[in-house]
Amino acid sequence: MSNRTIQVDERLYDYILDVSVRESGVLRKLREETAALGGVARMQISPEQGQFMAFLVELTGARRMLEVGTFTGYSALACAAALPPDGEFVACDVSKEWTDVGQKYWQEAGVAEKITLKLGPAVETLQTLLAQGQGNAFDMMFIDADKTSYLQYYELGLKLVRPGGLILIDNVLWGGAVADPAELDEDTQAIRALNEKLHTDNRITLSLIPMGDGLTLARRRI
Numbered sequence: 001m002s003n004r005t006i007q008v009d010e011r012l013y014d015y016i017l018d019v020s021v022r023e024s025g026v027l028r029k030l031r032e033e034t035a036a037l038g039g040v041a042r043m044q045i046s047p048e049q050g051q052f053m054a055f056l057v058e059l060t061g062a063r064r065m066l067e068v069g070t071f072t073g074y075s076a077l078a079c080a081a082a083l084p085p086d087g088e089f090v091a092c093d094v095s096k097e098w099t100d101v102g103q104k105y106w107q108e109a110g111v112a113e114k115i116t117l118k119l120g121p122a123v124e125t126l127q128t129l130l131a132q133g134q135g136n137a138f139d140m141m142f143i144d145a146d147k148t149s150y151l152q153y154y155e156l157g158l159k160l161v162r163p164g165g166l167i168l169i170d171n172v173l174w175g176g177a178v179a180d181p182a183e184l185d186e187d188t189q190a191i192r193a194l195n196e197k198l199h200t201d202n203r204i205t206l207s208l209i210p211m212g213d214g215l216t217l218a219r220r221r222i
């Protein structure tokens, strides 16, 4: 026992999956098809993270959610399924090829009507949403795209998410590289800069969860 976060080895991780993950058949099929794409499958969130995010949707009663970085649509499917029937999930990505994989399963799971896909650079999409009067119109946001744009997504997100709304940011531990001073590549530095900014940002309340590759929860203060 320890007052520090437990180290999760393979055996313990399998146990966590065994006793807590309730992945639907459609989500499992989507994960398997994504795994077959090879190395890029690392960009998919883990099943326990998908379940945690869906839990947050349910817990907060979110109706409208925004995502930056949809990839093959696992998080979109998990979260859209947890939204109410009249909920809306706006999914932003640059890749038709990857999001096409997701569309198939969104249809199969019966959540496609809740999901609006916006293909194109997400900074532009978010700026367009603001220009269309969508400020303060989202209850939740998930940021999981190119790391060098994280600060921009976060700042735009703070305008798009309502006071009291939640912004989730993925990969904030970046395989541990953020804590290694020798790691100076631009992705690592971008994530470090975001983490440091959020630490002292009094517009939000903050929690960094060591789940997956590190997930930050930032709630816009009311």
Ligand code: CA
Pocket: 043, 044, 045, 144, 170, 171
């Ligand atoms: Ca990610």
